[in-house]
Amino acid sequence: MSFDLTPTDDLRQILDAAQTMLDTHYPVARLRTDGQTDPMEPLAEFGTFLLALPEDAGGAGFSVVEEALLHVSFGRHLVSPSALAMAIAARIALDAGRDDLAAGIGGGQITVCTAIAAPDGPLLCEPAGTTYALVVADDGLTLRPLDGATQAPVTSMGHGRSMTRLTALPDPSTDLRAKVETARLHTLLCAAQLLGIATGARDLAVDYAMTREQFGRPIGSFQAIKHHCADMAIGVEMLSAQLDMAAIAARDGADDAAFQIAALACLAPRIALENARTGIQIHGGIGFSAEADAQLYLKQAHVLRHCLLAGDLLSLPAPMAPFERQPA
Amino acid sequence: MRLDPGAADLDFRQKARTWLAGNVPHAPAPPDGQASRAYALDWLAKLHAGGWSGLAWPEAYGGKGLTPGRLLTWYEEYVRARAPSTLDCTFVALNHAGPTLIACGTEDQKAFHLPRILEGRSIWCQGFSEPGAGSDLASLKTTGRVDGCDLVINGQKIWSSFADIADYQELLIRTEPGSKRHKGLSWVICDMSLPGITVRPIRNMAGVSHFAEVFYDDVRIPLTQVVGGLHDGWTTAMTTLGFERRTAAMALQLELSVRIEDLIARAAPAPGSAMADRLADLRAEAAAIRAMSYRTALREPATPFDGSVVRLAFAELAQRIHRAAMDVLGPDALTDGQWVHEYLESYSETIAGGTAEIQRNIIAERMLGLPREPRA
Ligand SMILES: Cc1cc2nc3c(=O)[nH]c(=O)nc-3n(C[C@H](O)[C@H](O)[C@H](O)COP(=O)(O)OP(=O)(O)OC[C@H]3O[C@@H](n4cnc5c(N)ncnc54)[C@H](O)[C@@H]3O)c2cc1C
Numbered sequence: 001m002s003f004d005l006t007p008t009d010d011l012r013q014i015l016d017a018a019q020t021m022l023d024t025h026y027p028v029a030r031l032r033t034d035g036q037t038d039p040m041e042p043l044a045e046f047g048t049f050l051l052a053l054p055e056d057a058g059g060a061g062f063s064v065v066e067e068a069l070l071h072v073s074f075g076r077h078l079v080s081p082s083a084l085a086m087a088i089a090a091r092i093a094l095d096a097g098r099d100d101l102a103a104g105i106g107g108g109q110i111t112v113c114t115a116i117a118a119p120d121g122p123l124l125c126e127p128a129g130t131t132y133a134l135v136v137a138d139d140g141l142t143l144r145p146l147d148g149a150t151q152a153p154v155t156s157m158g159h160g161r162s163m164t165r166l167t168a169l170p171d172p173s174t175d176l177r178a179k180v181e182t183a184r185l186h187t188l189l190c191a192a193q194l195l196g197i198a199t200g201a202r203d204l205a206v207d208y209a210m211t212r213e214q215f216g217r218p219i220g221s222f223q224a225i226k227h228h229c230a231d232m233a234i235g236v237e238m239l240s241a242q243l244d245m246a247a248i249a250a251r252d253g254a255d256d257a258a259f260q261i262a263a264l265a266c267l268a269p270r271i272a273l274e275n276a277r278t279g280i281q282i283h284g285g286i287g288f289s290a291e292a293d294a295q296l297y298l299k300q301a302h303v304l305r306h307c308l309l310a311g312d313l314l315s316l317p318a319p320m321a322p323f324e325r326q327p328a
Numbered sequence: 329m330r331l332d333p334g335a336a337d338l339d340f341r342q343k344a345r346t347w348l349a350g351n352v353p354h355a356p357a358p359p360d361g362q363a364s365r366a367y368a369l370d371w372l373a374k375l376h377a378g379g380w381s382g383l384a385w386p387e388a389y390g391g392k393g394l395t396p397g398r399l400l401t402w403y404e405e406y407v408r409a410r411a412p413s414t415l416d417c418t419f420v421a422l423n424h425a426g427p428t429l430i431a432c433g434t435e436d437q438k439a440f441h442l443p444r445i446l447e448g449r450s451i452w453c454q455g456f457s458e459p460g461a462g463s464d465l466a467s468l469k470t471t472g473r474v475d476g477c478d479l480v481i482n483g484q485k486i487w488s489s490f491a492d493i494a495d496y497q498e499l500l501i502r503t504e505p506g507s508k509r510h511k512g513l514s515w516v517i518c519d520m521s522l523p524g525i526t527v528r529p530i531r532n533m534a535g536v537s538h539f540a541e542v543f544y545d546d547v548r549i550p551l552t553q554v555v556g557g558l559h560d561g562w563t564t565a566m567t568t569l570g571f572e573r574r575t576a577a578m579a580l581q582l583e584l585s586v587r588i589e590d591l592i593a594r595a596a597p598a599p600g601s602a603m604a605d606r607l608a609d610l611r612a613e614a615a616a617i618r619a620m621s622y623r624t625a626l627r628e629p630a631t632p633f634d635g636s637v638v639r640l641a642f643a644e645l646a647q648r649i650h651r652a653a654m655d656v657l658g659p660d661a662l663t664d665g666q667w668v669h670e671y672l673e674s675y676s677e678t679i680a681g682g683t684a685e686i687q688r689n690i691i692a693e694r695m696l697g698l699p700r701e702p703r704a
Contacts, residue, residue, distance in 0.1 A: 002330060002331075002332050002333055002334045002337055002397065003330065003331055003333070003337075003395070003396065003397025003400070003626050004329065004330050004397075004626055004628075005329050005331075005622060005623050005626040005627040006329070006626070006627050006628045007329065007627075008329065011329070065329055206696050206697075206698065209698060210697070210698065210699075217699070218698075218699055220692075220698040220699055221698070221699035221700075221701075223685075223689070223701070225698075226688065226689065226692035226693070226698050227685070227688040227689075227692065229692050229696055229698060230687075230688040230689075230691040230692045230696070231688070233637065233691055233692075233695060233696055234637055234640060234641050234691070237620060237634075237637045237638070237641070238613070238616040238617075238619075238620060238641055239616070241616060241619035241620040241622070241623045242612075242615060242616040242619040244329060244619065244622075244623065245331075245615070245618075245619040245622065248329055248330070248331050249331075252331070252332060254331075259615070260615065262612075263611065263612040263615035263616065264612075266608055266609060266611075266612035267612050267613065267616055270609070312599070312608075313608040313611055313612060314592065314597070314599070314604055314607060314608050314611065315599075318585070318589050318611070319585075320404065320407075320408060320582065320585035320586055320589065320614075320618065321408070321586075321589050322407075322408050322409075322410060322586045322589060322590065323345075323349070323408050323409055323410075325354075325410065
């Protein structure tokens with residue numbers, strides 16, 4: 001069928017396998033301890049960073065549609081932004097003819113962290129042991145070797161995951177710039193992770209609403225809570241439908257790919273932050289505590305929103321623009 | 329997961345585009361009354377003659393049985409060509425009464441009504457709501473007493489859209505004396521020209537009369553007009569067909585993507601301005617509504633919830649887009665005009681066909697599995 005949005009069996013299998021791997025190595029509760037750095041090996045072993053690369057480049061030959069939906073699962077498990085950085089860095093290396101580097105990243109021997117450009121110097125997310133940083137700045141993405149860089153420790157938002165600031169930059173001549181399509185893919189996968197956050201926050205909140213009792217009944221029977229949950233579900237549906245459109249357009253190199261991805265990038269941070277906020281509210285006091293997981297979704301949403309390169313949606317031609325009417 | 333039109337799909341799109349370019353009426357639809365009826369029936373007859381009516385209906389009933397992908401294509405072309413709104417007085421017949429007859433009607437009922445609907449020869453309205461029964465539809469009180477071969481109807485319906493210009497009404501009444509709630513109701517075809525029916529149009533807040541109160545004073549309807557089982561009308565009322573769920577709102581949802589483009593063109597916001605940001609957000613949401621329409625149409629198995637989520641998201645976005653239009657218009661918003669009219673009309677989006685609050689209850693309970701509301 002030429003029009004079909006039913007997930008394929010291949011996709012389902014990848015996602016099922018990923019779920020097992022994520023439950024084993026990246027349970028959300030791991031983040032209740034401060035200063036965590038996620039290992040990249042389990043993800044590399046799963047084939048994450050090579051999934052959608054062509055088979056002659058050592059990849060599995062899947063498409064960005066499968067890859068995007070895999071990153072939704074990563075988002076649900078609040079996997080380190082390094083996973084996103086590595087998936088993109090492998091492509092940048094390949095585009096630059098650095099097959100050795102691409103293979104090293106793909107196999108997880110070389111690790112890459114995300115660096116978010118900031119006025120006082122880029123912020124590195126979970127940099128321990130990494131030799132490259134994928135720098136996200138308004139003008140695009142660069143893959144930058146970290147040897148010779150000096151980093152200063154930074155206390156991250158709410159004492160969350162480990163972070164440093166790059167204080168001295170290594171020689172920029174060895175930097176590799178991402179192509180426009182690669183940067184777009186980064187946006188797609190980052191938005192996919194934000195969808196994962198929105199979904200995870202919804203599921204946690206709905207579970208809690210069914211089990212927590214007050215006034216002798218589950219709080220989920222109170223309409224105020226019920227409607228909060230419905231709103232979270234609506235956000236997830238909107239975003240995930242748009243993700244499908246954007247991922248398919250990106251895979252097919254469709255005319256409207258830039259538009260669909262820019263629309264996705266516009267929605268993703270908003271919905272993820274909103275669901276994270278609502279999730280905390282539904283939990284009441286425990287939602288505000290560091291001992292429960294609701295707040296973790298919020299912090300990760302803040303990190304990822306700064307990883308997201310949002311394009312200027314209004315400057316792009318719309319696929320549904322009305323036709324000019326012929327005069328009568 | 330694929331969205332790649334083949335040569336035949338592209339050919340279909342081109343045919344649709346060409347036909348619409350040559351046939352979409354230039355004159356805007358009259359606001360209400362008999363003129364609006366004539367306009368809508370003319371347009372439907374034209375669609376029919378062109379081979380474009382009943383596209384979602386099964387072929388066995390005179391429809392075209394198009395695939396969901398083709399329907400999306402048709403409606404995208406339809407809204408981009410600014411063809412008349414599908415939410416006109418033909419809507420109930422094409423999207424609700426017809427499908428209900430297909431699912432539950434007798435052969436006689438189908439043979440009589442379905443061609444009339446498709447050819448643009450009859451208008452239907454829906455008589456479900458009553459002054460005392462809105463969200464709580466099952467509390468309805470209008471009665472139909474069995475008397476020989478007839479039902480004798482007494483009572484009142486309200487908010488019945490286009491009742492003043494309709495030929496038939498899908499009428500939900502209590503036929504089993506003393507029955508409660510969902511039990512003992514019947515779904516009947518009510519000929520609006522029968523003696524004992526009084527229709528009083530009600531003006532809406534946008535200044536037009538689209539809905540009406542309907543009074544029934546010993547109206548005799550033959551029992552042959554019952555659709556589905558006698559006293560089993562709730563089942564009939566709740567029966568929706570797959571194609572109906574997937575397509576009824578498609579055009580309206582896709583049309584938002586056109587509406588936001590019109591607003592952006594009109595506002596011409598300075599890059600980086602607050603209005604530019606706001607319009608970009610709305611544009612993204614309209615894209616997501618389109619994506620949800622695609623998903624509803626093209627993902628198997630279809631779940632009944634796909635429809636309720638997109639419907640509510642659509643309704644609230646439609647209101648936000650029109651609210652933004654009022655800011656774009658400035659003081660001109662105080663005078664009547666297309667945008668102002670549509671703005672006022674948009675208030676009905678979160679009320680008609682089940683309020684936003686009821687939709688949220690449904691999403692929370694049936695999709696997320698949260699505990700049910702207390703019932704009467
Ligand atoms: C433009 C338009 C066209 C219509 N066309 C038709 C038609 O053709 N045929 C027809 O039969 N009807 C029609 N209706 C009626 C429509 O279905 C009802 O208006 C709707 O179901 C709400 O019922 P109500 O107006 O009695 O409001 P009520 O049910 O009285 O609701 C009032 C308020 O209370 C809230 N509320 C009620 N119950 C609950 C609850 N359990 N939880 C939370 N909040 C609740 C509602 O959300 C609403 O905000 C139309 C309405 C409009 C606006």
